[in-house]
Structures are given as structure tokens and as C-alpha cells.
Amino acid sequence: MTTRPATQKNLLWLQSGGCGGCSQSLLCAEAPDLVMAFESAGIRLLWHPSLSEASGADFRGLLEQIKAGEVRLDILCLEGSVIRGPNGTGQFHRMAGSDQPMMAWIDDLAHRAEHVVAVGSCAAYGGITAAGDNPSDACGLQYDGEENTGLLGADFTARGGLSVVNIAGCPTHPNWVTETLMQIASGQLHARDLDALGRPRSYADHLVHHGCPRNEYYEYKASAEKPSDLGCMMEHLGCLGTQAHADCNTRLWNGEGSCLRGGYACINCTAPCFEEPGHPFNETPKIAGIPVGLPTDMPKAWFVALASLSKAAAPARLKENAVSDHIRVSPTQRGKGS
Amino acid sequence: MSRRILGPFNRVEGDVEVQLDIVDGTVREAWVVSLLYRGFEQILQGKAPQDALVYTPRICGICSVSQSVAAATALADCQGLQMPANGQTATNLVLANENVADHLTHFYLFFMPDFAREVYATDAWYPYIAERFRAVKGTAIREVLPARAQFMHLMGLLAGKWPHSLALQPGGTTRAVEIQEQMRISSILFGFRRFLESTLFGDRLENILALDSLAALQAWADQFPWQHSDFCRFLHVAEKLQLDELGRAGDTFMSNGVYPGQTAPLFRRGVWTNDGLSPLEPDDIREDISHGWMAQGEDGAAPKHPFDGLTVPDAEARDGYSWCKAPRLDGQVVEVGALARQVVDGHPLLRDLARHSGGNVRNRVIGRLLEIARVVVAMEGWARELLPGEPYCNHAPMPDQAEGCGLIEAARGSLGHWVKIEKGRIRNYQIIAPTTWNFSPRDAEGQPGALEQALVGAPVRAGEKDPVSVQHIVRSFDPCMVCTVH
Numbered sequence: 001m002t003t004r005p006a007t008q009k010n011l012l013w014l015q016s017g018g019c020g021g022c023s024q025s026l027l028c029a030e031a032p033d034l035v036m037a038f039e040s041a042g043i044r045l046l047w048h049p050s051l052s053e054a055s056g057a058d059f060r061g062l063l064e065q066i067k068a069g070e071v072r073l074d075i076l077c078l079e080g081s082v083i084r085g086p087n088g089t090g091q092f093h094r095m096a097g098s099d100q101p102m103m104a105w106i107d108d109l110a111h112r113a114e115h116v117v118a119v120g121s122c123a124a125y126g127g128i129t130a131a132g133d134n135p136s137d138a139c140g141l142q143y144d145g146e147e148n149t150g151l152l153g154a155d156f157t158a159r160g161g162l163s164v165v166n167i168a169g170c171p172t173h174p175n176w177v178t179e180t181l182m183q184i185a186s187g188q189l190h191a192r193d194l195d196a197l198g199r200p201r202s203y204a205d206h207l208v209h210h211g212c213p214r215n216e217y218y219e220y221k222a223s224a225e226k227p228s229d230l231g232c233m234m235e236h237l238g239c240l241g242t243q244a245h246a247d248c249n250t251r252l253w254n255g256e257g258s259c260l261r262g263g264y265a266c267i268n269c270t271a272p273c274f275e276e277p278g279h280p281f282n283e284t285p286k287i288a289g290i291p292v293g294l295p296t297d298m299p300k301a302w303f304v305a306l307a308s309l310s311k312a313a314a315p316a317r318l319k320e321n322a323v324s325d326h327i328r329v330s331p332t333q334r335g336k337g338s
Numbered sequence: 339m340s341r342r343i344l345g346p347f348n349r350v351e352g353d354v355e356v357q358l359d360i361v362d363g364t365v366r367e368a369w370v371v372s373l374l375y376r377g378f379e380q381i382l383q384g385k386a387p388q389d390a391l392v393y394t395p396r397i398c399g400i401c402s403v404s405q406s407v408a409a410a411t412a413l414a415d416c417q418g419l420q421m422p423a424n425g426q427t428a429t430n431l432v433l434a435n436e437n438v439a440d441h442l443t444h445f446y447l448f449f450m451p452d453f454a455r456e457v458y459a460t461d462a463w464y465p466y467i468a469e470r471f472r473a474v475k476g477t478a479i480r481e482v483l484p485a486r487a488q489f490m491h492l493m494g495l496l497a498g499k500w501p502h503s504l505a506l507q508p509g510g511t512t513r514a515v516e517i518q519e520q521m522r523i524s525s526i527l528f529g530f531r532r533f534l535e536s537t538l539f540g541d542r543l544e545n546i547l548a549l550d551s552l553a554a555l556q557a558w559a560d561q562f563p564w565q566h567s568d569f570c571r572f573l574h575v576a577e578k579l580q581l582d583e584l585g586r587a588g589d590t591f592m593s594n595g596v597y598p599g600q601t602a603p604l605f606r607r608g609v610w611t612n613d614g615l616s617p618l619e620p621d622d623i624r625e626d627i628s629h630g631w632m633a634q635g636e637d638g639a640a641p642k643h644p645f646d647g648l649t650v651p652d653a654e655a656r657d658g659y660s661w662c663k664a665p666r667l668d669g670q671v672v673e674v675g676a677l678a679r680q681v682v683d684g685h686p687l688l689r690d691l692a693r694h695s696g697g698n699v700r701n702r703v704i705g706r707l708l709e710i711a712r713v714v715v716a717m718e719g720w721a722r723e724l725l726p727g728e729p730y731c732n733h734a735p736m737p738d739q740a741e742g743c744g745l746i747e748a749a750r751g752s753l754g755h756w757v758k759i760e761k762g763r764i765r766n767y768q769i770i771a772p773t774t775w776n777f778s779p780r781d782a783e784g785q786p787g788a789l790e791q792a793l794v795g796a797p798v799r800a801g802e803k804d805p806v807s808v809q810h811i812v813r814s815f816d817p818c819m820v821c822t823v824h
Binding site for chain 2: 022024029033034035036045057086128132135170248254255256258265
């Protein structure tokens, strides 16, 4: 029997150096919708920037109540990266109506919360906001890129005993967020449920490659050459689906989509440092014609040998369809093939 | 006189602070402070041009597709690339999907919950409006979230996902829709129309589109009890609170025009004032940094055209009070948004409203709702125009040296990207977002931005910490603060 929370869990959601896209994605939650999902999980929204009535003084009053211990903070969600610049002052994001940088509020509240959740790759690792020369000196709650030298640092554990839960993704799938919050609210998220980068294993133990509708093209290395081609995008168009930790092609987005289904490459947005691949996103870097980034847990020599063999064996149907934007050659009917 | 600092403002995208001088219960002067600087224009420098399609949508999670389309348009301008008919139609559908969903989100989740505030508890309409629109707990959000999510299945079909799709390319879209998906797109639109007609409007979309004057709108609403639909509920409250007298700015309305068609865009480009319509000259756009936390260039603080724009943040800048620059059109402050777009395009109802009372809280909301009806009807036509089997995307090499601009309309107004490519890399990338126009700080001439103007005269009730009139005015612009500074 699942343990239902005896009392409601109070959730506070803050935004800083990000785009708000994880919240917008969350509003696309279906079956159930977001409001229903929170209700069913016994999650009481103390405040969310896109949803709540309270503004200004009422909101600042809520933060004071939390600081005074008058309101329990069970779950703190941060969306967007922590902004440390310029020169460590955090003034690139001062909280409205306050003389404090958002960074200081986040630090204070994280130490009062039972659970601290980073929603999206920005809050987890710095993300897009940390791209280029990282002009705002953005980092994640616990991580700064791949190193756990973010705002809260390597040794941080929230009062509930877990390190920061990194629901990475750019944006996050609505159900990654709702399901993780439900697990937390029902006391069923444990350290063993997080991977080495703090991501919930519920979705991060999968690869984007799983369920990719282009799998047959991948098997025969029948490759797309330009945007809108149907073929596998790993060889030429920068697709990282075989390495990316997420269940995008088995769970699907906005009813029936995913990056691959939308006709464009996976850019591995659940990983730290995805924002700086070191080459144009839509090009596959190669050495001597062989893609540099191969599946992480497959011996390289085997991959190359299998790839050249399967490429040689590719049916003409796949070769032609791979460079077309719709199916030109149908699969052969058994017994009626030419 | 007292200086009042208000914030955070939630139910806007991002965060904003408003500082007010209040005299005798009235706002005398206002300053709008954009608080978050991330530095996308710096991040983009030195990148491969096509990487703008990854970075720029992530400026904003609510205008993501709009940023993609502006970037793709700017790159296509560099490449001299045209879309095939399917690519243009699919791009229009995806952009329209975002813009209409944003209007819906604004009305139900961001704007209307302010009328459930206790300050209105003694008004006759209050119990009904509070029950319907109260944040998180009202009855409306339970109907709107599923309707919105189903409507956005168009994104799953046409763009892979939302937000942050890479389906929008300079030469078209990457997702070639087949006949069976075309059928599904039409059926999704049918379902969304049913929601709009039953819940939002309480009438056929065609009857809403036929409203051609303030008198016609009033006559239409008078046919029904005030609780007939959510639009009727809004009109009732707007009348009781005289929202047409709240939040007027300078009444110069600008639109880049949007949704290209074979002969003309669905909504035309231009500038409208009470003197009539005039062409929009993009060469006349300048960004002033006199009151931004921005460092000057070698040639001083002179306002720059975006092709030559400079973005170097400086928290110590002398007269700075916002991370936002101040865009001006030929030196003028303009207002952008759905109202501006419809007034420029010439919709008779919005033109009539603008002539009567200019840009104000009520008219901005009516502009958005009217536009929902117009765009959804257009989407139904675009869905039928898709030709399965025909190409969706054209291709061309990216030049090593080029400049291009992409001027489009996001839900909340005019969005422009200007890119300069040198040696195959981005040399300069400048973005002016809708709320950069609307929420700009003062310029070197001392002209306040559109919201700063709109707040002057706002009434402040006795004892109010966060004046509700200010809440209505700020949100009537449907601000997107993450876009504003970027």
C-alpha cells in the first residue's frame, strides 16, 4: 500500500536566471492536469510565479513567515539558474521589492526546506544561461556544469536528507516534474532513485534513443543529410539521442511529439554543459569520417565494424527515404516483392 | 509624496519592479525596473549562425516559438532563402498555436485572477468572479488547462514539442506533415473552437469577428446575462470598474506584421496614431541606453540601430535604473501588442475602441480576445492548405559574410532580431522584444516608456500596499520580462 501524506506538503516555487519554459511546459501536463496533479499528491502551492494571486508585500510576507518558522517549507523548487554576477554580487538578478539578490534568498530558503528541487537544466547545472562566456556567472543549485561547485556546494543535503534533486531538461517534460514531486510528497524518493548527476532515475535511466521512430534508419546507418530528411540524424546532423539520458521517445511531448519526431536532432539537454557542445549543434563532429560521439557504453571498434556492415546491407528503400521528407518507397509486401 | 516600491509582480513572465511617486492617492510618476540580466546577446557572439536557433528560443519559455521564428527569419534574410508554401503554412500554424495559447494563458491565469482580490469583496459581481477566476482554485483553470494542453498537441504534431523546438528553420519546417496528421490538426482545431465558442465567447467565432464598433460590442453583450461567457464576465467587470479609463499610454501603436501569406501577411505592418496609418521604417529604430545599466560604446551613449547595437552591462552606469534598453521609433515611444496589431491591421472594432479611448486596460484585453478568434479561424484555413507530399523545407548554404533581420509579432507584440555574420560566425546579435518596447526605461530626452506613461494617474486606494489598479495596468500589457532584457 502506498503511503499517503498525512498532511499537505507545502511547495514554494521560485524563478531566477532562466526562461520560465519549465513552468510553461508544466502547464501542458495532461491526465491529470497540473492543478489536479498537485491536489491528488497533497501538494499545497504556497506560491508559484505564474499561478498564484499574491504579489509584492503579500509574497514578501510569506517569505518572512517561512524564515520565522511560521510556515513549513516542505519542497523548494527553483527554476532557472542561480545568478552570481557581476563580481559575485548577484545584482544581475535582484529580487523585486527587496534589496537582496535572488541568490541570497535561494541560499537562505534552501537551508530551511525539507527537499530542494532544481527544475530544468539551468537550476540543475547552469544550463543555457551559462553558455558562451557565462556573462551572468550563472550556475546550478548544487552543480556548476559537471562539477558540484554550484551555489549550495558538494556537501549540501536538504533537511530531509537528500541532495538537490536535479530534474534536468531544457525544458523539463511536465510529467518528469509532477511524478518526481508526487514521489517526494509521498515519501518515496530516496537517494537510490537519483543518478550520479542527481537526476531522477525514473526518466534518466532511459536513453532518448529508446523508442526513436528512426530506429530502422539507425540500424542500417541510413542517414539524413539536411533538416526535414527522415533518416538517422546521428551521422551528419548532430543527434545525441544514443547518449542522452531521458525517455522523450517513449513518453512523448505535447501528446505525440519529441525532438526526433519533430524532425530535428536531440541536443542532450538533460546533461550538464549541453549548452556548449564545442561544435555547431546541428553538425556531427567527425574524425576520419567517423562520428566522435558514439554510444557511451559500446566498444568503439565494434560500433565502427557493425556500422560499416549494416550500411553496406541497407535496403534501397531506407537509403532513398533517409534523404526524403516523406516516405517515397514503401516496405515490400511479403510475396509481392520485385 | 511617497516613493513606493512594488514587487515582485507574479503572473507576468519573469519579474519586474515598479517604483511610484504617489500624490493624493494618484500615481504621479513611475519607473519600471527590469531586474534580470542573462546576456544572450553576449552569449551569441562568436557562435555558428545556425546555433541561434538553439539559443534564442531559450530566451523565453512563453515566447519560445516567436524567438525561433524571428531567428529563422533573420538567418533566411542572410541566406536569401524563401520557404516553400508548406513550410510557411506550417510555420504560421506553429507560431499561431503559441500566440493563441499565450493569449489564453494571459486572460485566464495571469490577468483575471486580480479581480478575485479581497479589495473587491464588496462589489456585487465579486463572489461570481472570484469563484470563476481565483488563482489555482477557480473553476475556470480546471477547464482551461486541459483545453490549452489539447490545443498544444499541434506542437507535438508540427514542431516536436513546446517550448524550445528546432523545427522552425530558415527554409521552412523539419516536420513534413502527412495526410493523417493534417486530419488530426483540423480535428484539434475543431475541439479548440468548441471550447472558445462555449466557454470563452458564448457565441460563434464568426459573430465575434463581425463586431465592428464599440456600439456593436455593447449591443452584442447586452443580448446576454453578464455571466453568459467569460468574455461577457470580463466586459461586465470592465464596465463596472471603468477599465477603459485605466492605463492609457501614448497611443502610438506599432506592429511588424505577421503570418506571411502568398500575397500579403494576415496582419499588416505599420504604425497607427489618431492621424492614421503610416509605414513602419525599421531603419528608424534606435536603442537608447541612457537609463539602462549599460556601458557606453567608444562613440558615447548615442542611441544605436540594432545592427550596430552594443550590449555591455554596467551595474554602476550613472543614470541607470533597469537592465532594459529603451527602443524608440524615430525617437517616439510606441506601444506594441495584440491591440496595436489589430489597430494597425485595421480591424474595425479595435480601431473604433482606439479612437474612443486609446490604449487602456480594457482595450488591450479585448484586442487579445478578438485576436484569438481571428487567428483560430485563419488556422483552420492553413490546416486545409497543407499539401502532403510537397516539400516543407528549402535549403541554402550560410554565407560567411552577411547581415539580416527578422521582424515578426509574438503574442505580446513586435519582436525583432538583427544578426551580423562575419567569417562564418555571429559578429553581433541584437534583439528587441515586445516588452522591451512597452516596459522600457526613460530615454535621453527624458521620455518615459509606455508602461511608465500608462501608470501615471492610476488611483491608489487608502491603505493599499500594492495598488490593484497598478496590478491591472502592468498585466494588461501581458509583459514578458525574460524576453525584455534577455
